[in-house]
Amino acid sequence: MTGNKEQAALPQPAAQQVGYAVIGLGKLTLEELLPAFAVGRASRLAAVVSGNLTEAREAALAYGLSADDAYSYDDFEKLGERDDVHAVYIVLPNSLHREYTERAAKIGKHVLCEKPLATSVEDAEAMVKACKDAGVLLMTAYRCQYTPHHWAAREAVQSGRLGQVKLLHSVNVQIEPNEGQWRLKRKLAGGGSLPDVGLYCVNTVRFLLGEEPCEVSGTVHSTPGDERFTEVEESVTWQMRFPSGVVAQCACSYGAATARTIDVFGTGGRLAIDPAFDYQNLRLTVQTGQEVTEVRVPPEDQFRLETDHFSRCIQEGRAPYTPGEEGLQDQKIMEAIYRSAREGGRPVTLERFEGRDVFRGPAPERS
Structure with missing residues (x-):
């Protein structure tokens, strides 16, 4: 039993992990999400997207990526050409959640979206529908x-x-x-x-x-x-x-x-x-x-837990929690x-x- 627990705690080989493109480089991304990907067991950072390409390149390089792994918002659809990017994590102002969820679904990427899911019921319903129609998973980031x-x-x-x-x-x-x-x-x-x-x-x-x-x-x-x-x-x-x-x-x-x-x-x-x-x-x-x-429970990185859960759902083809x-x-x-x-x-x-x-x-x- 002990051996199984120790084995379960090991990260998957990098080639097997789900690759994410993080959309938005605000405080939450820089201080919490990027460090969480660095300790992911089933998740890894594959690309970053920002309105400031210089900042995106700096973030990419800081976490072991190349300058080519940085994208502007206008270049977002180019992620569709990346087989190593399986999902996006949307960390943008609430009013942009629907747009980027729909754009991600169109290029076949699974979507992990920060809360609140949208700014209206209508937009949230559209996001759920877009992902279902595209055959990709949508998860709300309720850490x-x-x-x-x-x-x-x-x-x-x-x-x-x-x-x-x-x-x-x-x-x-x-x-x-x-x-x-x-x-x-x-x-x-x-x-x-x-x-x-x-x-x-x-x-x-x-x-x-x-x-x-x-x-x-x-x-x-x-x-x-x-x-x-x-x-x-x-x-x-x-x-x-x-x-x-x-x-x-x-x-x-x-x-x-x-x-x-x-x-x-x-x-x-x-x-x-x-x-x-x-x-x-x-x-x-x-x-x-x-x-x-x-x-008393052992401390855990909340963002690692939620991203690794979504990654396993993607890998196993099941609905997220x-x-x-x-x-x-x-x-x-x-x-x-x-x-x-x-x-x-x-x-x-x-x-x-x-x-x-x-x-x-x-x-x-x-x-």
Whole structure:
């Protein structure tokens, strides 16, 4: 058994790994994604694409590629000539996700797309359709559905360790500076704090429960006179009701000091993840009776876990755990929250789904 675990931890030979072209060279790509590919077990960096070709070449060279592995946005379709590029990872402003997903599908490349999947339900539906029609896989980059801490929390929730779950509370807030951020531009972002940081609350609550909400209600607020929020909202608070009777209360903001938490309350105990959405140093505690236990799991690179999962799905021809449909469902929920806010907080009924994990593929590898 020990030998098998050690063998499973070894990376695949480079020639067998799935080659990715990363689209967009922002902070997330440079600080998290490119380093993650360097330690991939089934994934490797094959090309980079940017609006600045000089920066793209510098990034390519820094990670062992050649200058010829750097492409501009205008040259994107040339990736179709590369047999060693099997997939693209889209890390662009939200409004560009549909365009580059459709362009990638047309040249036969699988698509891993950062969240939110799109800026509208219509665009998300078009992305799912484009990939299905082209016979390529589409995965939404929900890294929190691949991390050991979140899986340990999910197992505690669904195993009955907390008794019958009654309430969840999740907060994701941060200060968003006004420095020409595309996230503060509605045309590029599609919204403010909700699709950026609030989405973590929506998606992770759904993941922990394995259920889909049947009703949402919400309110939106922006500080009067704050020039950051002339196009997008500052803060959103909302409630999600689930068929089992569970109620989730959530909040997100671009105007408060950083806090990223999840609390789950059951008849037999409670669970807390704090911080819940950071890249590193997550902390999970479970309380039953008077006993509080910190659940310790080995640290993992979250981005390596999600990219390697997608790579194995490509290699084995199976659906990813967080396919495009998972991102589409969150888009529908967020639009319902916005609708409720426009209508004074009136509850909005969602389509009801029976069963568990109705939008997810087979469970990801746990190594």
